Amino acid sequence: MMKSIITIFFLIFSFQVYAQKLDSLKLMVDLKELSSDKYQGRAPGTYGGRLAQLFLVNRFKEIGLKAYHEEYKQGVTVLGEKLDRKGPDSIWNFKQVKGANIIGFIPGKKKEVIVISAHYDHIGIFEKRIYNGADDNASGVAALLSMAEYFTKNTPHHTLMFAAFDAEELFMMGSMGFFKNLPIPEGDIVMNLNMDMIGTNSDYEMYAGGTHYYKEFKPMLRKIWGGRSNIGLRFGYDIPRTKDDRTFRSDHLMFHLSGIPFLYFGVPEHLNYHQTTDDYDNISHSFYYTGANLILDTLIELDRNFPDVNRRENIFKK
Ligand SMILES: [Zn+2]
Known part of the structure; x- marks a missing residue:
């Protein structure tokens, strides 16, 4: 009994001991x-969307991020407002609404930029029930805030x-708007690290996408994730024409x-x-x-x- 308790303690300790960089309380x-x-x-x-923007703007200020835009807000026009919906996911009844990406930065020693992203929007209210989107994608946004705090x-x-x-959730019109009106030269962006739903998996697996196209990331990912915790990193979610392709x-x-x-x-x-059960x-x-x-x-x-990772052709400039 004692031996197994010690083993369990050791496992918990060894899994957790390295993982001390983020402020767990703030994250939650x-x-x-x-x-x-x-x-x-x-x-x-x-x-609710505007209130979320306000929350993010205040957190960006508190963390001390620099801004490209007034109040960190890059305005984007999106087609929104679900009116006659048949389900929370059904096609929206299109109407132009104003949205905003909330963007901040920490200047580094180099001008090359890594863009860390997570979408904060979710699907709102349907039939008087609120869809809170805790995993999708408050989880990615809270992690983004904690990471920003670490790098300050x-x-x-x-x-x-x-x-x-x-x-x-609306055909990625936010990130589309970001590219229409980039705050920095596109050539300065060396990569994007995107988080979307990172809050729960009973199988203790995180999926990674991108390495099918950008193989140079793989050795580094294996080094970081391999055997250091009870979470396994799984590749293969970016293979064209497979049902698990998450590239799109x-x-x-x-x-x-x-x-x-x-x-x-x-x-x-x-x-x-x-679902309405995607809750904290x-x-x-x-x-x-x-x-x-x-x-x-x-x-x-x-x-x-x-890593010396190869860019691909920009299909918008073909
Ligand atoms: Zn999502």
């Missing part, structure tokens, strides 16, 4: 806040841009189409995906905290030892 507090009913599911162009105390080599995108499923797509290397982290779609209570704290720390470790390594 931000996640809980953004996924609370107050934000009414954060649909673009709604009261640990100056990066690269310039780090933190982009909380709007309207991912989140904001990293716009970077990829522009020929900019990307890495995406996320969990598989679970029972709470796009269904986040796995240990999975989330450990996973977010490993993504931060990945980012630290990318910042220090950026």
Whole structure:
């Protein structure tokens, strides 16, 4: 009995001891806040969406991020407002609304930029029920905030841009708008690290996308994630013409189409995906905290030892 207790203690300790860089309390507090009913599911162009923007602007200020735009807000026009919906996911009844990406940065020693992204919007209210989107994607946004906080105390080599995108749930119109009106020259962006749903997986696996196209990231990912925690990193979620291809499923797509290397982290779609049960209570704290720390470790390594990764053709400039 004692031996197994010691073993368990050792396992917990060895899994957790390295993972101390992020402030776990702030991570959870931000996640809980953004996924609370107050934000009414954060649909673009709604009261809840604007409240989420305000929350992010205040957190960016508090963290001390620099801004490209007034109040960190890059305005984007999106087609939104679900009116006659048949389900929370059904096609929106299009109407132009104003959305905003919330963008801040930490200047590094180099002018090359790594863009860290996570969408903050979700699907709002349907039939008077709020879809809080705790995993999708308050989890990615809270991690983005914690990472930004870490790098304000640990100056990066690269310039780090933190982009909380709007309207991912609406055909990625937020990240599309970002590319229409880039705050920096496109050639300065060396990669995108995108997080979308990183808060829970009972199988303790994180999926990685991007290495099919940008293979040079793989050895580094294996080094960071291999055997250091109870979370396994799984590759293969970016293979064209397979059902698990997630290349087209989140904001990293716009970077990829522009020929900019990307890495995406996320969990598989679970029972709470796009349901009212995607709530704070269904986040796995240990999975989330450990996973977010490993993504931060990945980012630290990318910042220090950026691999010689090949850009692809920009399909918009063909
Ligand atoms: Zn999402």
